Amino acid sequence: MRIVPFRPPSAPWRYGAHGSASREETAMAFRCQRDSYAREFTTTVVSCRPAELQTEGSNGKKEVLSGFQVVLEDTLLFPEGGGQPDDRGTINDVSVLRVTRRGAQADHFTQTPLTPGTEVQVRVDWGRRFDHMQQHSAQHLITAVADHLFGLKTTSWELGRLRCVIELDSPSVTAEQAAAIEQSANEKIRDRLPVNVRELSPDDPEVEQVRGRGLPDDHAGPIRVVTIQSVDSNMCCGTHVSNLSDLQVIKILGTEKGKKNKTNLIFVAGSRVLKWMERSYGTEKALTALLKCGAEEHVEAVKKLQNSAKLLQKNNLNLLRDLAVHTAHRLRDSPDWGGVVTLHRKEGDSEFMNIIANQIGSEETLLFLTVGDEKGAGLFLLAGPAEAVETLGPRVAEVLEGKGAGKKGRFQGKATKLSRRAEAQALLQDYVGTQSAEE
Template sequence: MAFRCQRDSYAREFSTTVLSCRPAELLIDDGSGNHKNKEKLSGYHVVLEDTLLFPEGGGQPDDRGSIDNIPVLRVTRRGSEADHFLLTPLAPGSQVQVQLDWERRFDHMQQHSGQHLITAVADHLFGLKTTSWELGRCRSTIELDSPMVLPEQIVAIEQSVNEKIRSRLPVIVKELSPDDPEVEKVRGRGLPDDHAGPIRVITIEGVDSNMCCGTHVGNLSDLQVIKILGTEKGKKNKTNIVFLTGNRVLKWMERSHGSQKALTSLLKCGVEEHAEAVQKLQNSAKLLQKNNLNLLRDLAVLTAHSLRDSPDRGGMIVLHRKDGDSEFMNIIANEIGIEDTLLFLTVGDEKGAGLFLLAGPIEAVDMLGPRVAELLQGKGAGKKGCFQGKATKLSRRVEVQALLQDYLSSQSAEE
């Protein structure tokens, strides 16, 4: 059967009867993309005599809304029925009021009808066939069966679809019986295995007819505008068109305008000069970075000579510098070059993470290096009298110094 949401995509509220209610569970994604992190909710699957809430299908996500003011967290199709997941049970046979989250629904209607329009125009103008599409949270994509779509083709497609929106072409929904000869003339990618009842056909007058279970606008004028943001490389020999329709275009423009205002304030120039101003800043940053690196290298050499020539350095040299890097430490180690002295260098946040280097006699470094890494709660590797790596607890440098001092004391005692 076709649900009320499919018969009238603009209906926002109505009354119906509860047919059944059974215990169920729902996995909620935490947004990390890891299926292992999903939260499991215990609730109920409620089946209604009819529903305003669209169950996911045809590339369109499911609706949200409420039943007797109880939030519906998910709607899924099961054969000819729709399961509404609620945390509160409802009594079979009771009359209930169903309310729709209209903002979400209308957004889905705009994106879905926009996809049908782009798909039809891309095929008509250039023979570009749609193989799949995705209605995303912020943007939508259409996968085309072509390894490349030219920029001038995108311009032509966008111009054509917006002309048809301005022409206010009707979007008509028909229901055909499966044995109707008209079905064979309608574009589509096949029906689900559990499909039951009539076949819905969405027709954009004079443009396209397509089998579809989703909800759609009644006139292309409700799409307002379509903006194609560009193309992306898809699966093998496929190209994805990225697009926005209707209210999403307005929100995108609002975000873009906000970014432009912020950049205008920061860069102290007009919008048309943003790119040039950023390029100048990048060039300046690269030059400063290069100069800073040269200064840091010179400082490393001077520091190494100062440490090497210090009369009270003993058998161990220790140095920490916040604004150094691995090259800074390696220059110092190479410049000092004292094979009978332990050199312990660290750079980074003295109370947090950073880098470390231990150099000296090969036998001592091979034994002490892993222990130093363990004390600093880090990882490292070494060869030929040098062990270095990353640390997460530079605050434990004092413990490392104590370890090195104990080693030197034990060596003196043996001698």
């Protein structure tokens, strides 16, 4: 989980390339900051240069996209900052895949070049933007209420894809405290308190009254302050609602143990509450159909199923152990005993194979056991004379396209292709034949 320190992030957006502040940098913020509700506007392309963007694909692997970094005269798309993710949108219908801050500029990554000097239409993905506005303003409100009611200080926060987390500087937060914070926050939403954004001069006495953890040493220009009427004033660069009524509702989902003796408060606000309820109801409906009981009985029904599963698992394990002992004796007493002895069983595990190996002992016979899908993946075990097993174990693993390890006459591991068991068996038989010929 990526946690962003709770600090005033507005100042770095005012810096020039060498630390000096230009007139534009000291006098204005981006359009998205000046009017968070604006959905489209016209501006001019300043520059466009080749660039690459590292992303994470649907399979979780890192991917590198080739494209361009576009700088606009002004932007409607918010660059990541203050714990708030960046916006998505379009420039002349060209998709913007990432927006990042570089000094006082915003870089827009696109896969289509845009000509400098061209007038362009910028549109924001309003659903994503408004969701971020709701969550960010809700965080300000919860942070202020938690501090006012219980002296709980916010040290960091995360605006996640499904839920948000506020890290509180306390080893614990009781359920009663969380409920009181939620109730107070929702009362303020129902009071329709206005939220306004101002820019203060650094030497304005009011700055001392604004919540924050201090300005960066190289700060230049005005200080952006977000104020919830009669509740909170905080330095912030993010986009926010103009009235708490736009938050609709806040739901605190619970708490988790945080890092360094802190507590994470988990919440959702606005449209996320509705989506959370929709998902929860869908899950409840599915469980009702599967468990054949009402929602109020789901927990007890699942507990009974878990107990039954544990009992069945225990009985199955005992039967598997008995079967392993019986199988070992059958193999040991077989007229075909000696040389290379193999056995495959679809149902089984490492313990099953080890019981067989323990019952039989190594002696001069190579015992090759496998369990799992005959045409797919599974487990294998090779037991026998220590010198032979040490030599053959890694080679068997290679044939089965797996990995393993071993010592003292036993080598075992995972195989991705049990379909190659016959090749592994042939390898073992060739080795035994060669040893016999040498003797």
